[in-house]
Amino acid sequence: MTENRQVRTLDAGALKALAHPLRVRIYDLLSERGPQTASSLAALIGETSGSTSYHLRALAAHDLIREVRDRGTARERWWERPRGRINLPGPDDSMSPSNRAAAQIVTSEFFRLRHQTLMDYLNRPDSEQPEEWRDAGLVMTSTLELTPAQMAEVTAEMSSVVNAIVERYKGQEGVSGARRVSLRAEIFDQAPPRMHDARNEE
Structure with a gap:
């Protein structure tokens, strides 16, 4: 490891x-x-x-x-x-x-x-970001229906992809043109919405 x-x-x-x-x-x-x-x-x-x-x-x-x-x-x-x-x-x-x-x-x-x-x-603001970095990032959110087994499968797949990327680009400290980036992967189940009791509302 x-x-x-x-x-x-x-x-x-x-x-x-x-x-x-x-x-x-x-x-x-x-x-x-x-x-x-x-x-x-x-x-x-x-x-x-x-x-x-x-x-x-x-x-x-x-x-x-x-x-x-x-x-x-x-x-x-x-x-x-x-x-x-x-x-x-x-x-x-x-x-x-x-x-x-x-x-x-x-x-x-x-x-x-x-x-x-x-x-x-x-x-x-764009003025604080070099032009070559402005469109390099990605912020994406998707919502879908999954069973626990399917979610575990997606989690394993995402982890495999992230691990491969980290392994590919590790050790680039000091490389010309490189800067630290934040690579994030999130997947979690959404709790059922809490229903308000109308009797307690004014």
Whole structure:
């Protein structure tokens, strides 16, 4: 198994370490922008370097991030998120109340940031986007009827396609003309609509 295809399911300790909006943001920035220092993260987030340094150490204590050993100095340490995917377990009835609360914080903040990056892309004016990148993206939503078995089949097919693309283009850091892109694949069942009780409405 290649490093890119490894999947780590966060345990209770890692979830609790990540369960802070600023730490989720730091973790997300390391994924999005690559290695950073406490100072560069502070500039991106609008916090002090002392604050980001504290949160970096907390994330590193649970192997969520690691120091870039061959880069930086004793005063300016570089940090990176290890390659590979993570599985964010959602709040589960089998969890303890504290673990469930941690899972709620992490998943809510992670997907809030994910939605924000999408909205930033959609609202970016053409003047801020190089011409060759303007029509390169794709945002598509489809709705269809599937059985659980069919949905599992589609999920496996989508995962196979994404894995093949990641494998094909991995290791392109520093390639001329390349920039980081966000590749997303989503498929989920829609919960039945909740019906309002007219008797409770004024």
